[in-house]
Amino acid sequence: MSSTNLLITIVGPTAIGKTALSIALAKHFNAEIISCDSRQFYKEMTIGTAVPDANELAAVKHHFIQDRSIFDDYNVGSFERDTLAKLEQLFKKNRVQIMVGGSGLYVDAVLKGLDYFPKVDLKIREQLTFQLENEGLEVLQEQLKKLDLETYNNIELKNPKRVLRALEVCIGSGIPYSTFKNKPKAPRNFTALKIGLTAERKVIYDRINERVDIMVKNGLLEEAKNLHTHKKLNALQTVGYRELFSYFEGEFTKEFAISEIKKNTRRFAKRQITWFKKDINTLWFDFNTDIKEITAKISDKINF
Numbered sequence: 001m002s003s004t005n006l007l008i009t010i011v012g013p014t015a016i017g018k019t020a021l022s023i024a025l026a027k028h029f030n031a032e033i034i035s036c037d038s039r040q041f042y043k044e045m046t047i048g049t050a051v052p053d054a055n056e057l058a059a060v061k062h063h064f065i066q067d068r069s070i071f072d073d074y075n076v077g078s079f080e081r082d083t084l085a086k087l088e089q090l091f092k093k094n095r096v097q098i099m100v101g102g103s104g105l106y107v108d109a110v111l112k113g114l115d116y117f118p119k120v121d122l123k124i125r126e127q128l129t130f131q132l133e134n135e136g137l138e139v140l141q142e143q144l145k146k147l148d149l150e151t152y153n154n155i156e157l158k159n160p161k162r163v164l165r166a167l168e169v170c171i172g173s174g175i176p177y178s179t180f181k182n183k184p185k186a187p188r189n190f191t192a193l194k195i196g197l198t199a200e201r202k203v204i205y206d207r208i209n210e211r212v213d214i215m216v217k218n219g220l221l222e223e224a225k226n227l228h229t230h231k232k233l234n235a236l237q238t239v240g241y242r243e244l245f246s247y248f249e250g251e252f253t254k255e256f257a258i259s260e261i262k263k264n265t266r267r268f269a270k271r272q273i274t275w276f277k278k279d280i281n282t283l284w285f286d287f288n289t290d291i292k293e294i295t296a297k298i299s300d301k302i303n304f
Contacts, residue, residue: 012197013269036101113185120172
């Protein structure tokens with residue numbers, strides 16, 4: 001492996017120990033850390049997103065942690081743009097940098113690039129949403145079939161968000177959604193090396209359950225209570241908050257809400273594992289592997 005710059009990216013399921021490894025590697029390579037966790041961007045969400053603590057943040061310079069508000073409009077495309085600009089600056093200081101996080105789509109956006117779609121008038125989305133609520137998903141599926149058969153044949157048709165997104169692009173641009181996909185991506189000015197942390201399923205689940213208990217002890221309910229009035233915001237459509245909102249509204253008992261957070265976090269971890277295992281080039285390590293062994297393997301892979 002050879003390139004002027006190297007971006008070491010640490011992936012794996014939630015609660016596996018990515019933060020600790022990222023700090024150790026950043027210290028070893030004298031690097032800074034790009035956070036690639038889409039839930040940790042927001043300053044109002046601390047406990048429920050397992051943001052690194054004050055000592056961890058002080059140990060190494062971090063970027064994109066609690067640097068915006070839940071009221072800001074931020075998405076994966078914005079993150080790709082901002083991260084590439086930040087890396088441009090960081091590589092001038094040191095040609096090895098670290099990225100860490102469990103948000104697979106955001107990791108892929110930085111390492112590979114995204115498909116870009118035209119901006120669509122919000123009124124089109126509102127009209128399609130009204131149609132969905134009043135006429136049902138099948139009507140939108142039929143519209144998509146007429147406008148873009150290729151997408152219709154390949155999309156997850158039972159997912160209303162996917163159907164809505166494809167339709168709004170078709171209608172707003174006058175061009176099939178499928179024509180915007182799989183275009184050549186902008187080249188990256190770095191080589192990517194992906195490190196994965198893993199463990200037996202039971203170990204991962206036990207760590208998740210323990211982490212949720214610690215979050216509750218540290219004030220997760222109070223944090224969620226303060227955010228309850230903003231529950232419709234996109235940033236709050238996430239595990240750890242949704243379940244507690246149901247508790248506040250009398251749908252769940254407190255104990256059931258906490259058990260649902262654990263269950264849904266375990267499901268999330270399973271999806272993360274499935275996503276990250278797709279990349280056969282990832283170097284996987286047991287979460288207990290000594291840092292010296294990991295740095296030695298990295299050194300074997302790179303030529304500088």
